[in-house]
Amino acid sequence: MHLVTTDPAARACPACGTFATRVKERIVTRPRDLSRGGSAVRIRWHKRRRPCRETACERASFTEQIAQTPARMHITERLRTACGQAVVDGGRTVVQTGRDLGPTWPVVMRATRAFAKQVLPETPPATEAIGIDETRRGRPVWKLDEDSGKWTLEADAWHIGFVDAIGGQGLFGQVEGRNATAVAAWPNAQPTWWSSRIRYVAIDLCATFRSAIRTALPHATVVVDAFLIVQLAQRHLADLRRRLTWKQHGRRARKGDAIYTVRKLLRRNAEDLTPEQHRTLTNELTVMGTYGKQILAGWKTKELLRDVLRLTYKHAHTAPALSAISAARYRFQAHCADHAFLPELTTLAETVDQWWDGIEAYVLTGITNAASEGNNRVIKLDARNAFGFRNRASQRLRSRSATTRRARREGVPD
Template structure:
């Protein structure tokens, strides 16, 4: 069928800017799926920049795309990976400009190759790279951006402390009871309080936490010591400029770090705390950069949510290139709307 320029543009804008699926846009405009898809691709090519906009901070994170695709090599009879199940996304960590691009394969080579393929001016502007506790991403950054500093996201540091605390609680509960905690056990009563922040506990809740763990005996005191270590780690992250709006004093940061490490040293018989302290030391440069810059990887997590929502609305994607284009349009929709409000 013949279509006008205005109709083709409306079809492309409905998918790219209006967050409609291709099927929904086709029903609304009485067009077939292939026509709307071509209109969307043409429209996206006009509104999406050819190169990513410059930014001082980049966020890197992975999101699962689906199942990996394998193919058997007829010559060697070995199965070879054609498409990885993971997509690595590169986003603007401070400017809200959305997703810059995606690449398949969760490995350092894929990350370094994508960063190296960008213009030299873009790479020169990137001074920080925000990541989670992924050694793969950390290894890739110096290869492509040797001048950039790695920033460790504070959420994942606290999440790691919570995970080690939960592992220790379960281990000691099994050692004391020979089973999982159940209703009526002291540790069962306070299991959720252990995940709470110290400042969010009332006096009665804090008293209940101490009383129940003290009643457990040695194992309870060890669990309480692990909870204190988690809170000391949070105190270490507390002076970040994002919370105080003042660059933290190095002596205050050093004192907080010493208190945490000293507490762990006093409880060196708890392997979970030793592993936590070793991880903090291993990633200390990135943690210290977070304290002075307040850059986090939250934009990457937010974009991952939009990417998954786009895939759910479309009931999944078969074409990976189409999925990356749809994902980029979905994550840059807000920034394009703010740049052109009318």
């Protein structure tokens, strides 16, 4: 396709804005554009070089340019926009976008940064609850300090993500490092109007996160994710089962052992067991004798803890009363106290007491950290599709683009 410039504004000098009346020479450029009908379009742009009439202007001459293809640009604006949109909104990798649309990797990456700057807000959207969780980005990078002879950490292996816990707006931002200073730095960098609206912060059982929240968001309430509490109880129950199995048999459980028969039933919830499965669980552990009864007590401890967590409105379909929460907590603590000779149950009870404020906040609000876990899955999938990232800033940009894609699509009117 052979093209000429018809826009009158192309005759204006870019430096002073004076319109030229003469033509100095003609040149031909070959800008790249989007394909049409599945075939590449080869463009020959016949441009004019014009002298500037303003004697005080620094530029003696200039070449015609339009907004779609600025000066010294060999790629049209719509092709650059399509490259950035394919990566940010389409979920394609930079390499695949270059193969599909034609530009090289650096051009696509620059287009991705420019498009992301347009569609991603500079300030996180307002919300009342955020979730904090870590995701591994690769191996740590160490650098040798030639002056001191010591190795210093240049790139941490972990990224801490801040997500919208209740609004589905995706990832707000990421920081590098799992220490309290790094975690508190991100909320401190946000505007006051945004941080003052945060009422709840959902985290896992991480003392570092709790310390950072108390420093950066002292007015916010820490909410412990219920999934982590149940996972902790399951882990202590598994440790109890393994310890008592070795104590009784001097080996791991084998097929034919009573504990081997019910090992999977111990991980099931009480309400999910059929009457026959419940009888099997009780009878097989009773056959084991004292050790089996202790394992059954560990399973009941896990269920009593779940009874506390199931007082939320999502499960009980009614607002939880403080008296009901206190009664359920007492039953759990009393059962652990009756079996204080089992160190696994004692440790579980101590951990629950240390994090009780966050657990009670979950029962009252029902807020979880599921949004963080879902965003971590998307982040890992995006990194896997790209065969990993070398640039940490680019990884954070790509992670935020991938996790906010759905929210941005829902916000665009039809």
